[in-house]
Amino acid sequence: MATTVCTWNINSVRLREPIVLKLLQEQQPDVLCLQECKALVELIPTQNFADLGYKYMVARGQKGYNGVAILSRIPMTDAGHRQFVGKKDARHCAATLENGMTIHNFYVPAGGDIPDVEKNDKFDHKLKFLNEMRDWFHDDSPEKSVLVGDLNIAPREDDVWNHKQLLKIVSHTPIECEHLAQVQDSANWVDITRQDIPDGNLYSWWSYRARDWDAADKGRRLDHVWATPDISNAAHSSRVYRDARGWEKPSDHAPVFATFDL
Template identity: 75%
Template sequence: MPFSLATWNINSVRLRAPIVLRLLAETAPDVLCLQECKSPVEKMPLDAFAAAGYRYAVARGQKGYNGVAILSKLPIEDVGERDFAQLGHARHVAARLENGVTVHNFYVPAGGDVPDREVNLKFGQKLDYLTEMRDWFHAEKPEKSILVGDLNIAPREDDVWNHKALLKIVSHTPVEVEHLGAAQDAGNWVDVTRKDIPEGQLYSWWSYRAKDWDAADKGRRLDHVWASPDIANAAHSSRILRAARGWEQPSDHAPVFATFDL
């Protein structure tokens, strides 16, 4: 059963419901994973998404912060969430498709502005979150699974606009890249996007601070699609919909897509 999947940090699902509906209408992924929904589940516009053909949804929400949701045209089963680093945040939810594939939707903490856990509590929380992801994947090797989301780290040199300039900037520091790599290695996860697009600069996030984000093009690839090794070869057609960053009232992230022939 081939199916397409997209992941998008929407930065308020209620504020940006119109562009979610636009994405659903124009690209029609079978499954859409959203992060940073910034809403309790009961106030998410799930009825509007259902009317657009996405009748199935699992979500975890929080007032004003965090929040993750999985919307689907295909039947899905809610298979729970984990509270990594015991933060009490709505940052993970999982759903299982009828073909047995489990989709994990993650929103890893951003980590604040200073890359030093001794002076920045948020950076320490980010590292602890990634460490607990690593430990979980060591203990329970993922099978027939897809991990997507805003992981808030651009791991490769060509995942940022300037590697040397960003080495001390949160999201591209060596310690973060090392922690993300350890989590990936623990589950033998395959970076599907880079499997399909192995070379060249590739971004999914551009700061709101840039007056002309497109011309400046100072981006980072913070949003990821990974697959467990048993299904990674079934993935193809990865892409980032850069144009969505320029839609009306946009998120600062663009959606990332992949298709799986399973």
């Protein structure tokens, strides 16, 4: 059975409910993973999602910040969550679909503006978060699993609009890319997006600050779909749905899709 998974940093699920509904109606993923929901779980507008067939939800929330949710039209069970760096941030949740595939939905800290752990607590938090992800997956050895989310790092040179200019910019610094690579290596996660689209510039985020984001095209690939090796060959049809970045009152992120034949 083909299962299409989509990940999207929505930047407030209540504020942008209309474009979530638009995506669900037009693209009809089986599973939609949202980050930065910025809402308590009980305030997520579930009824309108359910009316479109997305009757199942696993979510973790907090007031005004962070928050992750997995919406599905396939039955699934809550597979728990993990808190990182001693904080009670809602930055991870997991669900297991009826086909046995477990989806981990992550919102990795952005890390602030200064890539220096001594001068910037947020950057220190980000690196420690990634270290804990690495250690967890190394110890847990997940199988038949997919990891998606806003990982807030664009690891490859062609994941950013200008590699040299961004080497000292948070999200593309060598130390962040190294930490993300260690997370990926911890369970031999396969970058499904780049497995399907191995060459060329590819972005999923464009700043709100750009007067014309589309023309300037100064993007970064911050949103990712990974899979464990046992199911990576079942993945196909990866794409970034760039059009959504141009919708009314958009998120600054675009949805990223992949399909798994399991």
